[in-house]
Amino acid sequence: MHRRIQARRKHVTEQIVTDKADLRRSLRAKRKDHVAAIDDKVRALLLMRPPAAVTDLLEADDVIGLYHAMGDEAPTRAYAKHFQENGYRIALPYFAEENAAMEFREYTDPFADDDLESGPFDIPQPRSEAPLLDPDILFVPLIGFTEEGHRLGQGKGHYDRFLGANLVRQRIGLAWDAQLVAEMPVEQHDEPLDMIVTPTRLFGPFEKRAAR
Ligand SMILES: Nc1nc2c(c(=O)[nH]1)N(C=O)[C@@H](CNc1ccc(C(=O)N[C@@H](CCC(=O)O)C(=O)O)cc1)CN2
Numbered sequence: 001m002h003r004r005i006q007a008r009r010k011h012v013t014e015q016i017v018t019d020k021a022d023l024r025r026s027l028r029a030k031r032k033d034h035v036a037a038i039d040d041k042v043r044a045l046l047l048m049r050p051p052a053a054v055t056d057l058l059e060a061d062d063v064i065g066l067y068h069a070m071g072d073e074a075p076t077r078a079y080a081k082h083f084q085e086n087g088y089r090i091a092l093p094y095f096a097e098e099n100a101a102m103e104f105r106e107y108t109d110p111f112a113d114d115d116l117e118s119g120p121f122d123i124p125q126p127r128s129e130a131p132l133l134d135p136d137i138l139f140v141p142l143i144g145f146t147e148e149g150h151r152l153g154q155g156k157g158h159y160d161r162f163l164g165a166n167l168v169r170q171r172i173g174l175a176w177d178a179q180l181v182a183e184m185p186v187e188q189h190d191e192p193l194d195m196i197v198t199p200t201r202l203f204g205p206f207e208k209r210a211a212r
């Protein structure tokens with residue numbers, strides 16, 4: 001490649017990375033304010049049951065991947081209990097160590113979390129002996145999303161890499177409404193979502209993109 005074009009490409013990539021970092025910072029602050037403004041009694045009623053648009057997509061032997069919500073993230077515990085009570089196997093992200101690829105291992109106790117221990121990102125995760133599972137439906141945490149199903153994550157590429165390497169039938173973002181942004185920088189490796197659920201709205205399902 002011509003050297004000047006190469007330099008320009010590099011410049012463009014770096015610009016996207018800083019834009020994403022800025023967007024992450026402002027969206028984390030916006031999310032914090034949004035969550036703080038919801039009355040505790042109201043918050044306890046939100047995201048209690050997956051919507052029919054999600055449950056209608058389920059097949060009997062589906063494995064459902066969730067995340068263990070931290071801080072101001074959209075909560076997942078009620079969904080975890082609901083899916084388990086309805087006979088589905090559920091799974092959470094697992095890392096053998098900080099630089100290892102993200103995997104999913106079985107989550108058997110969404111009521112007491114007795115089967116979890118702290119992982120390398122200080123997030124509770126299944127133990128190394130827990131069975132490795134392959135999620136058919138994956139609930140994905142996010143910092144921001146667009147109406148087209150683009151997603152901004154924590155910036156370590158865990159979900160982009162996992163979704164690029166694994167066939168997941170439905171990738172569902174779970175978010176607060178304040179996490180919607182009109183536009184975001186999109187890079188080649190960014191993996192889009194099929195649907196986003198918030199306490200008030202459903203975005204999608206979007207057309208399945210080509211080249212998956
Ligand atoms: N609840 C949850 N679990 C998850 C993720 C996530 O985003 N949320 N992940 C998504 O990839 C994977 C773990 N990867 C992570 C990568 C970076 C950070 C991180 O930078 N955390 C910030 C705090 C973020 C905040 O304040 O919101 C930090 O430690 O400073 C956390 C998890 C799998 N499990």
Ligand SMILES: Nc1ncnc2c1ncn2[C@@H]1O[C@H](COP(=O)(O)OP(=O)(O)OP(=O)(O)O)[C@@H](O)[C@H]1O
Pocket residue numbers: 020151152153154155156157158159160161164187189190
């Ligand atoms: N498929 C991939 N293969 C290799 N590296 C990847 C891949 N996807 C993402 N990355 C790397 O991971 C880092 C973070 O990417 P990006 O900022 O797009 O993540 P994100 O949108 O915050 O989502 P998440 O971190 O949740 O996956 C970047 O350095 C990127 O190059």
